[in-house]
Amino acid sequence: MNAVIALCHFCEAHGPSAIFCTQTLRDTKLEELQLNQQHVENKLCSACNSLGQTNGMYSKDNESGATFLSTQTAALPDVQLLIKQAAVRSLSCEINSNKDGGFVFFGDSSRGHVLSHTFQVNDLQARGFYQLFSIIVLMKDKYFLLNTKPFLAEHLRKISADIQASAKKINDETKELPRQRRLSSAQVLVQTPRSLVELTGEENIFAFLHSHFSWILLASSRFLTEHVTFGNLPWLPPQSSDRPPQQRLTYNITLPMLQKYEETINDPEREEFYSLRHVKEVVRREFNTIVYCALTGIKIIVRGSSDRTLNFMLCLKKLLPEPMHNLMRIDAQHQHSISSDYKIISVSNEIAVPMACSSVYRVDFLEDSADGQKVCVKWPGELPRKCPDLMVKLMKAVDEKRFTPLVLNKQTRVLMEEWKNKVICLNQAKSSNGQAKLRKVLGVQPQDQPLINYWSGHLQ
Amino acid sequence: MSYEDDEYHVDTFPKDFGYGSFDQDGLDEPGMGGGESKPRILLMGLRRSGKSSIQKVVFHKMSPNETLFLESTSKIVKDDINNSSFVQFQIWDFPGQIDFIDPTFDSDMIFGGCGALVFVIDAKDDYNEALTKFKNTVIKAYKVNPRIKFEVFIHKVDGISDDSKMESQRDIHQRASDDLSDAGLNQIHLSFHLTSIYDHSIFEAFSKVVQKLIPQLPTLENLLNIFISHSGIEKAFLFDVVSKIYIATDCSPVDMQSYELCCDMIDVVIDLSSIYSSEETAFDHESSSLIKLNNNTILYLREVNKFLALVCILREENFNRQGVIDYNFLCFRKAISEVFELRMKSQKLETLDEQIEPEDDVVDEDEDELVARVNENHLN
Ligand SMILES: Nc1nc2c(ncn2[C@@H]2O[C@H](COP(=O)(O)OP(=O)(O)O)[C@@H](O)[C@H]2O)c(=O)[nH]1
Ligand SMILES: [Mg+2]
Numbered sequence: 069m070n071a072v073i074a075l076c077h078f079c080e081a082h083g084p085s086a087i088f089c090t091q092t093l094r095d096t097k098l099e100e101l102q103l104n105q106q107h108v109e110n111k112l113c114s115a116c117n118s119l120g121q122t123n124g125m126y127s128k129d130n131e132s133g134a135t136f137l138s139t140q141t142a143a144l145p146d147v148q149l150l151i152k153q154a155a156v157r158s159l160s161c162e163i164n165s166n167k168d169g170g171f172v173f174f175g176d177s178s179r180g181h182v183l184s185h186t187f188q189v190n191d192l193q194a195r196g197f198y199q200l201f202s203i204i205v206l207m208k209d210k211y212f213l214l215n216t217k218p219f220l221a222e223h224l225r226k227i228s229a230d231i232q233a234s235a236k237k238i239n240d241e242t243k244e245l246p247r248q249r250r251l252s253s254a255q256v257l258v259q260t261p262r263s264l265v266e267l268t269g270e271e272n273i274f275a276f277l278h279s280h281f282s283w284i285l286l287a288s289s290r291f292l293t294e295h296v297t298f299g300n301l302p303w304l305p306p307q308s309s310d311r312p313p314q315q316r317l318t319y320n321i322t323l324p325m326l327q328k329y330e331e332t333i334n335d336p337e338r339e340e341f342y343s344l345r346h347v348k349e350v351v352r353r354e355f356n357t358i359v360y361c362a363l364t365g366i367k368i369i370v371r372g373s374s375d376r377t378l379n380f381m382l383c384l385k386k387l388l389p390e391p392m393h394n395l396m397r398i399d400a401q402h403q404h405s406i407s408s409d410y411k412i413i414s415v416s417n418e419i420a421v422p423m424a425c426s427s428v429y430r431v432d433f434l435e436d437s438a439d440g441q442k443v444c445v446k447w448p449g450e451l452p453r454k455c456p457d458l459m460v461k462l463m464k465a466v467d468e469k470r471f472t473p474l475v476l477n478k479q480t481r482v483l484m485e486e487w488k489n490k491v492i493c494l495n496q497a498k499s500s501n502g503q504a505k506l507r508k509v510l511g512v513q514p515q516d517q518p519l520i521n522y523w524s525g526h527l528q
Numbered sequence: 529m530s531y532e533d534d535e536y537h538v539d540t541f542p543k544d545f546g547y548g549s550f551d552q553d554g555l556d557e558p559g560m561g562g563g564e565s566k567p568r569i570l571l572m573g574l575r576r577s578g579k580s581s582i583q584k585v586v587f588h589k590m591s592p593n594e595t596l597f598l599e600s601t602s603k604i605v606k607d608d609i610n611n612s613s614f615v616q617f618q619i620w621d622f623p624g625q626i627d628f629i630d631p632t633f634d635s636d637m638i639f640g641g642c643g644a645l646v647f648v649i650d651a652k653d654d655y656n657e658a659l660t661k662f663k664n665t666v667i668k669a670y671k672v673n674p675r676i677k678f679e680v681f682i683h684k685v686d687g688i689s690d691d692s693k694m695e696s697q698r699d700i701h702q703r704a705s706d707d708l709s710d711a712g713l714n715q716i717h718l719s720f721h722l723t724s725i726y727d728h729s730i731f732e733a734f735s736k737v738v739q740k741l742i743p744q745l746p747t748l749e750n751l752l753n754i755f756i757s758h759s760g761i762e763k764a765f766l767f768d769v770v771s772k773i774y775i776a777t778d779c780s781p782v783d784m785q786s787y788e789l790c791c792d793m794i795d796v797v798i799d800l801s802s803i804y805s806s807e808e809t810a811f812d813h814e815s816s817s818l819i820k821l822n823n824n825t826i827l828y829l830r831e832v833n834k835f836l837a838l839v840c841i842l843r844e845e846n847f848n849r850q851g852v853i854d855y856n857f858l859c860f861r862k863a864i865s866e867v868f869e870l871r872m873k874s875q876k877l878e879t880l881d882e883q884i885e886p887e888d889d890v891v892d893e894d895e896d897e898l899v900a901r902v903n904e905n906h907l908n
Binding site: 078080082083084153159160161195200 | 603604
């Protein structure tokens, strides 16, 4: 099951209910749905109505073949029940007291996991002068939901802010009316509650919601598809082949950026100009952690517009020996081929990415920040007490004031080659006895093990 | 958000509806469930029948006119009333739009520790739907907890003539009882009250509701009876000052006018002393007041404890012996505080050792003894 996104409303007359649901249909055909046969509940007033019981909106993504269908009540009966219960909970129980809407996560495996965003919409004619709405995202997969929460939260908040802004505009216009009339209308409140269309003055509010909800469903599925996997990172599809995949350095979603990469990646001049110091300038105090992660194969996700991340990526490339470089373009259809072996990933801002954890290092390029910080680095992991020898040497080289960028690059290259050869050498040794001897000769110490584990799989 | 809570499994829908356990810390202590320590009063009824207004006006001093601007209640609002030693309970204000009888809701949780169910019916509206809902609610609640007291507030009776008030009360009473006997539940006792937030009727009605939840009520009434008969007083109310509900009165019948008079007197005292008192509190152990009316009647107010006041109505000539009255009052006050201490003790016992039920008769015995002692102390 994929996610369902629904708009819910606390109707003054009829209580909480979902009034608009968008869901992804992949295997179910639109024709097979029996939309008309749903029993029509009689309690529907204009506020509990969105498209009407028999209408729907749908969009198709030609690339993936997915259809996004929006209807007043969810098209599948079992989903309908889950949504109904989640709506009650989101509006009548798990309300975040934060006035401008917060996020609440609730649910369990049988009733689905729900991310709920409750918000108030101004309405001068309603009791308390607002109506209560919520947007819920319902999924079976809790980890998926939690991992995409930052992305979902950002966009749900944008949608609610949009709705609130239009309602406020309408409100301010009616405020002009003489006070007397407003008051009297507040007293005759018993009239049916106003619908969202009236509240926002946007005739196409539901089309707007449909396109936004569909986009969120599409975008989050681009990055991640739901899988029930255990013992693997939740957002990675299970690996299908036993053959170790070819090592790749980076992938990206947008084509123009890829071309730029291809043009520049082999441009020696550019290569020479930027050294690891560029990385240090960008991440500052986090320099040692990013070097450690790059060397030991902890996934690094660089998020930002391509023109800003490009040089950064080129420099990170220097932290892996050449046989491990491979440029790879990934798009929605190929997402199954993204294996956990792609370690350094650059994505543009629109792409949802997993939250930072000890196995995911995140560098987010900020649009414009006041304190002059260019990026935001997130990695909850910790450096070991003793760092790999290569890392120590690299740090030393970077800090060496007498090295010009050119010299630094050469030094980096030399160090990388040295360790590449050591790893290849170790790979040759068959017996563990021979390995131990070789280690001694090569000066390999326990703290170098994470690096060797990572590299040896990819160097012949 | 924890990743590890997969183990606990909940099957029916809102068993774990944590109706905001975070906004009422400490209420879910063990022993709260059915114990006498903090009974629960549920406010149910159709939407816009006036539930939230009642709660706000009685316990939060909202002026009746302001209730026009109340927002609609979207979740169960729990309010802790902790005013005094005797008035301790929780009020749950329900959103009228949601059908809590639905099996998806955990009725044990709702009706389990509930002392009284106040069902509010809008008398100005067509009450057919309300009566259907009332019937279903009572049947369900009784099944879960047969000890619940059912109180029906026929509400918003302001602006309705006395005749039609009586008529609707009769009609509602008749139909509600018929409904219940159809369902084979003759034994359920229903109490009816005509109420409005625009006069004192709502305080009066709520007083009656609350009194039923005070286990020491007979003792208190007894003390009041002794006190007035020995002091030449006509009527005495023991008031909860903040909410102006009376938690006990003597056995003579209550007429609305004398209750209103006493309410107003409390207002006067509190208002005056909040203007002129230098301290924070407008009501302390020195508080007392005397008002002479032009019909030879005297209103006499004395502080009993931080939250309680005694207001008496008596004839002017009986006030000659003010010394006797004051002495008797001191005895009365002492007795009340002893009853209160006993209650505290039994509550502590209860929480200390859940297994040993506080034996009610033991408490009663002690209280009777107390009454006897008070009796002796009186001068007469
Ligand atoms: N005339 C009159 N109006 C009342 C009374 N009590 C409440 N109301 C009005 O009834 C409306 C609904 O009240 P509310 O407490 O929000 O109803 P709830 O949905 O049951 O909580 C408000 O506009 C109140 O002003 C009453 O005793 N008399
Ligand atoms: Mg209410």
